[in-house]
Amino acid sequence: MNTAQSPEDLLRTLAPQVLGAVVRRYGHFDAAEDATQEALLAAALQWPRDGTPDDPKAWLIRVAARRLTDILRSEQARKARESRVLPDEPAQTRNSDDTLILLFLACHPSLPVASQIALTLRAVGGLTTAEIARAFLVPEATMTRRITRAKQRIKDSGLPFALPADQRSRLAAVLHVLYLIFTEGYASTAGPALHRVELTAEAIRLARLVHGVLPDDSEVCGLLALMLLTDARRPARTASDGSLVPMSEQNRRLWDAERVAEGVALLEAVLPRGEVGPYQVQAAIAALHDEAPSAEETDWPQILALYEVLLGMADNPVVALNHAVAVAMVHGPDAGLRLVDSLVDDGRLAADHRVAAVRGHLLERAGDPAAARAAYEEAAARTASQPQQRYLRTQATRLRS
Incomplete structure (x- = not known):
């Protein structure tokens, strides 16, 4: 110690x-x-x-x-x-074994995902209830009730303190919860900050723990690699005033080279095994972005191919939206817009600002500034993230001139 x-x-x-x-x-x-x-x-x-x-x-x-x-x-x-x-x-x-068991207990399948996340951060991450409530923008009393109900449900289940017999099926829930914690920390859905570093750091710490105990699991490797390769870009995602900087405009010298190297090494170790899952594919996409010397030199055809592989694994509208961006980068904005327009009526994205934001970007590239401005304004109205709102409104204002 x-x-x-x-x-x-x-x-x-x-x-x-x-x-x-x-x-x-x-x-x-x-x-x-x-x-x-x-x-x-x-x-x-x-x-x-x-x-x-x-x-x-x-x-x-x-x-x-x-x-x-x-x-x-x-x-x-x-x-x-x-x-x-x-x-x-x-x-x-037993240090890591006990913590891993706690993680599996917190991700009990009878719990709603929101409760799994809260209990993981409380019991395994050591965050206080107040810290968790602030991270997810709910009153502390609400988070207290959520955690209390989750603990009571685990107590009532009568499960022994041991790794579950169906460890492999529970592992998927564990990885999903860690992915959600990381995602909320890296791109906060609401509030004044673009990042919540305490959440990304905790997600990476717990993913390292799971990887340390299950080093041969390909998707555990993939998730850890994805987190590292994505978080490597965090230092360049905001300007000195806290405003959002899109990837194409980021100073790549600020990216964390050590994290990039570690993430790439994990991928190189796991991909030859042939058991490729969605976290590994997403990590491979992140690696292509991170290893490109500049935005112009990004290997978009390879990224497009990987998104098509990812689409074949699951019906995920966010993946479909990212696929549309890759299509636009390879085949032009009009091709991407046709795919984005097909997602507008997808109820799973009804409250998500990203469809309108992507439409704004592609409409601007296609030479339609008026429609792009309207799309940016729609996107700004849909997001509760203040940095995202400011960025999107700035884009809309820029197109008024």
């Missing part, structure tokens, strides 16, 4: 490990989480005064165990539970 971390970072790192150890030995998610949170609070108050213990995780588990005993007594369940309460001196614990 690297005790050179700040106390706050150390506690956040240890939180899922301690909770995992407590839940694994006791099996009561809700009570164990309460006990763990109290242990973390005690550490936050005592360690700055008394110093960090030699074995901070063991200290936290011991305090959580004692608090858990108090909780059980207050619930008058001491006799029934006594044999399962943690000892004062914990045996050797």
Whole structure:
């Protein structure tokens, strides 16, 4: 354990490990989480005064165990539970295994996706309920109820603290939740900021954890590569005033070369296996963007081919929209517009600003500034992201002159 971390970072790192150890030995998610949170609070108050213990995780588990005993007594369940309460001196614990099990529990298939995300960030990521509520722009009380219901449903399921027997089918839900957390962090759907770095960082951290335990799973590799290759561009996505910078105008020298190299290496290791899934294909598209020396030198024909592969894997309207952009880059804006127009009536994109934004861009390229301006204005009205609104309104204003 690297005790050179700040106390706050150390506690956040240890939180899922301690909770995992407590839940694994006791099996009561809700009570164990309460006990763990109290242990973390005690550490936050005592360690700055008394110093960090030699074995901070063991200290936290011991305090959580004692608090858990108090909780059980207050619930008058001491006799029934006594044999399962943690000892004062914990045996050797399993760090990543426990955290991985927590991640699989948080992605329980009976939970709605929104609850899976919230519980993952709370139990595994160590974010507070207030932080999660701010990230998803809901009142803290609403997020508290969502997390409480999720924990109760897991408790009622009676599942043991262990990786599920159907690990492979649950893995898809885990990867989907991590993908959604990353996506919301990288391109926030609402609010004043384009990015929520705490969400992208947490999604990458958890994807690294899953990859560390399941290094031979091709889609785990693909998702981690996709996150790294996409997040590599984040430093160039906003100007000094916080305004959005489209990829074609970004200073590519600001892209994170180390993340690009790591993402490409993951892809090169996994693609020869032949088990290609959608995360790997998306990562390959991201790699083509990242490795292009300039926007003009982007290999759009190869990107178009990959989007066609992706379309064949699932009926996804966002993929179809990105495919239309690739078609426009290869075959001209009119060809792309025909495909975009076919998506206008897709109910799954009814509230999404991206269709109108793409139409505006392609109409401008096609030489119809009046229609492009109207499309940009429509897109700005549809998004709740303030940086996106400002960018789209700037585009519309520019075409009035």
